[in-house]
Amino acid sequence: MGVTGVNGANGPSAAVLAIDAGNSKTDVALIGADGSVLGTGRSGGFQPPRVGVEAAVDVLARAVAEAAGAAGLRPGAPCADVVSACLANADLPVEERRLTAAVAARGWGARTEVRNDTFAILRAGLSGxxxxxxxxxxxGAGINCVGMLPDGRTARFPALGVISGDWGGGGGLAEDAMWWAARAEDGRGGPTGLARALPAHFGLASMAALIEALHLGAVPRGRMHELVPVLFAVAAAGDPVASAIVERQAGEVVALATVAxxxxGLLREDVPVLLGGSVLAARHPQLNDRIGELLAARAPLARLSVVTAPPVLGAALLGLDSVDAPHGAHAKLRAHFG
Incomplete structure (x- = not known):
């Protein structure tokens, strides 16, 4: 399919409408045929399981409208040849189909492609x-893994939490740290510095006080993610319990990567393995170095790197992949995002 370019006054004015929608925020970018960024927008988190599909897509619409306005497009007009949407909570094929239909119904592009948001991290980290x-x-908040081949084949996991065999991310790490710290204080488990460090983070004197504060809402449950850096600090100080949690996370990351x-058919190939999300992008040596060691034993030719580019770049690159973008468009787009 050819691209329309940036001058289509009576039709799409961009090659790609890129959408990266996570649980906490949505980023949108309109991309010209040459890889130029015509306009961007941002709105809130994309949470169809909590608010319903249509209300969740309304959140996307606010960011799309902002990007279209920045690009000088008419309100409500089609934006692009292809909508490349990488969305949180698009975990199962049936969810991708439902979200594709809901996004396509908004009329933002001539064609709509919906993928899980992990694909945006993958594409953002691949050069060329x-x-x-x-x-x-x-x-990040949770854990997921995807793989892709040039022929379109993919490897992926349901990533639905405990019911689909997942563990880790900020949520899993914080819960494990709380579990061991609570048992250390009341005697059901062995000693760990987590029992002092976790409540101290919130200005509390004991795990009992922290448990009560979380249960009664004095400390919102949403703040539990703040305990992840505390966990890594205690582990770095040599605490065996905290270190074991970090070791478990490294093992989970490598298990996902090697299965994918x-x-x-890439286990013995020279291939990139990309790490993304807030926990891995923080580059905690005890975690990331251990991931490197474990992966080298399982996939000795794999090349490990951390992706720090914004995921909306990945969504935009996936969109350019699907149109006949001219030479240099990918590089120009990547240069815009640094």
Missing amino acids: ADLPRGVAVVC LERL
Whole structure:
């Protein structure tokens, strides 16, 4: 499919409408045929399980409208040839189909492609204009992994939490730290510095006080993610319990990556394995170095790196992949995002 470019006064004015929508925020960018960024927008988190599909897509619409306004497009007019949307909570094929239909119904583009938001991290971390080949593991609030081959084959996981066998990310790490710290204080478990460090973070004197504060709402449950850096600090000081939690997280990341590599026939290939999400992007040496050691034992030719580019770049690159973008468009787009 050819791209329209930036001058289509009576139709789409961009090649790609890129959407990256996570649980906490949505980023949108309108991309010209040459890879230029015509306009951007931002809105809130994308949470269809909590608010319903249509209300969740309304959140996307606010960011799309902001980007279209910045690009000088008419309100309500089609924005682009292709909508490339990488969305949180698009975990199952049935969810992708439902979200594709809901996004397409807004009329933002001639064609709509919806993927899980982990694919945006994967594509953002792969250089060049060649079609994607590699694996990405995202460890932020939760944990997920995807892999892609140039022929379109993918490897992925449901990533629905405990019911689909997942553990880790900020939520899992904080819960494990709380579990061990609570048992250390009341005698059901062995000693750990977490029992002092976790409540101290909130200005409290004991785990009992922290448990009560979380239960009664004095400390909102949403603040539990603040305990993840505390966990890593206690582990770095040599605490064996905290270190074991970090070791478990490293093992989970490598398990996901190696299974994805094996499914795609890449376990013994020279291939990028990309790490994204707030936990991995923080580059805690005890975690990231251990991931490198474990991965080298399972996939000795894999090339490990951390992705810090904004995920909306990945959504935009996926969009350019699907149109006949001219030479240099991918590089120009990547340069815009630094």
